[in-house]
Amino acid sequence: MPVRNMVQAINLALREEMERDDRIVLLGEDVGKDGGVFRITEGLLEMFGEERIIDTPLAESGIVGAAVGMALYGLMPVAEIQFLGFIYPAFDQIFSHAARYRSRSRGRFSCPLVIRAPYGAGIKAPELHEESCEAFFCHMPGVKVVVPSGPYVAKGLLISALRDPDPVIFLEPTRLYRMIREEVPDGDYAVPLGQARIVREGSDVTVIAWGSMLERVVKSLEPYDAEIVDLLTLSPFDEETVLRSVAKTGRVVIVHEAPRTCGFGAELAATIAEEAILSLRGPVLRVAGPDVPVPLAKLVEHYLPDAARIRAAVEELLRY
Amino acid sequence: MPRSVIETFPVTRLDILDAEGNADETLLPPLSREDTLRLYELLVLSRAFDGRALSLQREGRIGTYPSILGQEAAQVGSAFALEKSDWVFPSFRETGMHVAMGYPLDLLFRYWAGDERGLVTPEGLNILPVCVSVGTHIPHAVGAAMAARYRKDPIAVVAYFGDGATSKGDFHEGFNMAGVYRLPVVFICQNNQWAISVPRGRQTAAATIAQKAIAYGFEGVQVDGNDVFAVYDATRQALERARSGGGPTFIECFTYRISHHTTADDADRYRSVDEVEEWKKRDPIERLRRFLEKRGFWTVEYQRELEHRTRDTIDQAVREAESAAPAERREIFLSVFEKRTPRQIREMEGGADAGA
Numbered sequence: 001m002p003v004r005n006m007v008q009a010i011n012l013a014l015r016e017e018m019e020r021d022d023r024i025v026l027l028g029e030d031v032g033k034d035g036g037v038f039r040i041t042e043g044l045l046e047m048f049g050e051e052r053i054i055d056t057p058l059a060e061s062g063i064v065g066a067a068v069g070m071a072l073y074g075l076m077p078v079a080e081i082q083f084l085g086f087i088y089p090a091f092d093q094i095f096s097h098a099a100r101y102r103s104r105s106r107g108r109f110s111c112p113l114v115i116r117a118p119y120g121a122g123i124k125a126p127e128l129h130e131e132s133c134e135a136f137f138c139h140m141p142g143v144k145v146v147v148p149s150g151p152y153v154a155k156g157l158l159i160s161a162l163r164d165p166d167p168v169i170f171l172e173p174t175r176l177y178r179m180i181r182e183e184v185p186d187g188d189y190a191v192p193l194g195q196a197r198i199v200r201e202g203s204d205v206t207v208i209a210w211g212s213m214l215e216r217v218v219k220s221l222e223p224y225d226a227e228i229v230d231l232l233t234l235s236p237f238d239e240e241t242v243l244r245s246v247a248k249t250g251r252v253v254i255v256h257e258a259p260r261t262c263g264f265g266a267e268l269a270a271t272i273a274e275e276a277i278l279s280l281r282g283p284v285l286r287v288a289g290p291d292v293p294v295p296l297a298k299l300v301e302h303y304l305p306d307a308a309r310i311r312a313a314v315e316e317l318l319r320y
Numbered sequence: 321m322p323r324s325v326i327e328t329f330p331v332t333r334l335d336i337l338d339a340e341g342n343a344d345e346t347l348l349p350p351l352s353r354e355d356t357l358r359l360y361e362l363l364v365l366s367r368a369f370d371g372r373a374l375s376l377q378r379e380g381r382i383g384t385y386p387s388i389l390g391q392e393a394a395q396v397g398s399a400f401a402l403e404k405s406d407w408v409f410p411s412f413r414e415t416g417m418h419v420a421m422g423y424p425l426d427l428l429f430r431y432w433a434g435d436e437r438g439l440v441t442p443e444g445l446n447i448l449p450v451c452v453s454v455g456t457h458i459p460h461a462v463g464a465a466m467a468a469r470y471r472k473d474p475i476a477v478v479a480y481f482g483d484g485a486t487s488k489g490d491f492h493e494g495f496n497m498a499g500v501y502r503l504p505v506v507f508i509c510q511n512n513q514w515a516i517s518v519p520r521g522r523q524t525a526a527a528t529i530a531q532k533a534i535a536y537g538f539e540g541v542q543v544d545g546n547d548v549f550a551v552y553d554a555t556r557q558a559l560e561r562a563r564s565g566g567g568p569t570f571i572e573c574f575t576y577r578i579s580h581h582t583t584a585d586d587a588d589r590y591r592s593v594d595e596v597e598e599w600k601k602r603d604p605i606e607r608l609r610r611f612l613e614k615r616g617f618w619t620v621e622y623q624r625e626l627e628h629r630t631r632d633t634i635d636q637a638v639r640e641a642e643s644a645a646p647a648e649r650r651e652i653f654l655s656v657f658e659k660r661t662p663r664q665i666r667e668m669e670g671g672a673d674a675g676a
Binding site: 025051052054056057059061062064065066067068069070071072073074075077089092093096097101102103104105106107108109110141142144165166194236239240 | 407409436437439440441448449453456457458459460461462463464465466467468470471477489490493494496497500651652654655656657658661662663
């Protein structure tokens with residue numbers, strides 16, 4: 001089976017789905033001739049032409065707004081926002097429109113689209129190139145939020161997103177783009193949205209992570225009997241898998257790189273408190289970014305959760 | 321090196337029918353007697369809907385409502401040029417367009433009474449839901465036009481918005497993309513001179529709103545928005561251009577909001593009664609009536625019969641709206657996603673706190 005990195009896996013998903021479904025068109029800044037700043041869309045212009053691979057003006061709200069219009073018309077647009085930190089001008093389009101056309105029109109119109117954005121810290125890029133604001137989108141009823149943690153799930157999740165009838169925010173951890181190589185098959189396979197996966201079974205503690213933190217969690221916790229849950233879809237998240245694992249281990253650590261306050265860990269912790277407090281032996285702990293803007297390269301490792309912090313949280317919980 | 325003029329840009333304005341009902345015969349659009357009477361009846365129906373909506377609001381039977389009083393020609397005249405297959409992206413003050421396109425009036429009453437089911441556009445019409453967030457639907461029209469071109473559908477897309485919307489970023493981003501891709505889209509600005517309390521002069525220092533199109537590489541034209549023939553003709557030509565690959569057009573309908581911003585507003589706080597009285601003299605419906613009378617198409621009996629017919633239509637729409645089955649709690653969950661999430665299912669089936 002071919003071994004691929006995440007860039008290649010996402011490119012392959014786009015290519016195969018575009019061949020299968022002529023509703024799919026790509027639009028964004030530099031996605032055409034340049035193949036995207038991370039080369040995710042490399043070669044697609046040559047295969048599908050300017051009609052379907054659309055270089056746009058530099059206008060994030062316009063890109064998402066146009067994608068909304070295309071989706072309303074019956075296409076399946078994939079809008080690329082060059083870095084997640086540039087998506088803020090498009091919040092209005094996502095929250096006021098993409099997420100709401102279906103309910104606003106009581107199902108008469110809908111907005112099937114995918115917004116792809118590279119995200120997360122650790123690539124020595126300038127300010128606003130390393131944001132992890134995934135929780136904002138989880139607070140928008142009407143959009144789904146998906147975060148792959150490696151090449152195999154990236155392809156399968158993107159295929160599911162491209163077949164979903166509703167808007168999907170697809171966040172690609174930049175730190176992992178070329179870090180992990182694994183077997184990624186050609187052809188059709190879907191990793192379903194809304195389902196977490198147990199990456200490693202264990203019995204002492206449940207550690208929940210997603211995106212770029214998953215790789216750190218897995219590496220950091222090798223000596224522990226930890227059950228590691230890769231959330232994959234943040235909204236709607238797989239409560240069943242999370243709660244089953246919590247019931248089994250009685251201890252929970254949530255790891256995310258976004259700032260702690262109102263990060264997605266807060267929702268997980270609240271749900272666990274509401275649903276499973278009687279099976280807990282100790283507090284739900286969060287290992288998260290501090291409540292500061294993500295710093296530039298020289299200080300970023302003081303921001304990102306690292307092995308020491310992840311292990312310390314697990315050690316603390318194991319005392320209960 | 322000489323200093324030279326490298327570009328000059330004319331801005332045109334179209335006037336066909338004056339306030340006394342006199343028309344420039346050389347500019348009159350090709351409308352039959354039946355068409356012209358139909359236009360008149362749609363204007364009268366739009367105003368009647370508006371008047372009824374205002375009284376229903378005062379009686380507490382509908383919620384906040386934005387009046388179109390004075391803007392009927394700008395809305396009806398432009399919509400009259402559209403085909404049913406065209407896609408229309410309205411703002412929240414486009415009742416005249418809805419009336420002219422044949423959108424069911426009972427649905428409009430229901431929407432303004434706070435029932436989302438009023439935005440379920442009937443099959444066969446491509447009118448998108450009312451956009452409350454000012455100007456943010458302009459890029460949607462652009463995207464729909466991109467999709468129509470990709471599908472090779474011979475349609476045009478129209479976006480309606482007001483003078484306030486021309487200050488928004490999405491106006492710029494949408495117009496810019498429409499120009500870059502030469503899309504089959506027509507932008508119709510209802511310049512009614514007021515964005516709630518902020519006058520047109522505070523929206524832009526530009527001499528006209530129409531000229532903003534120039535910077536995006538396509539034509540902008542100002543029309544007398546109270547002249548239904550001028551609005552109709554400019555829209556007809558813009559649609560022809562769009563359908564024949566000539567790209568977008570921007571039409572500024574120079575008109576006036578006679579009423580308050582909405583039923584929740586008091587315009588006397590910020591503008592003079594004299595200004596409003598001046599604009600009332602340029603009433604779009606009265607001038608068409610005078611035109612029809614001069615042509616011998618209008619009589620007192622016809623007017624009486626029309627008003628009677630119009631009242632029946634409105635009465636019937638109100639009856640239908642108010643006798644619709646009440647919306648149920650579960651409906652708020654049904655259309656967020658195509659399929660409910662597990663949490664939504666629990667929220668739908670249980671009480672408000674059954675979400676966890």
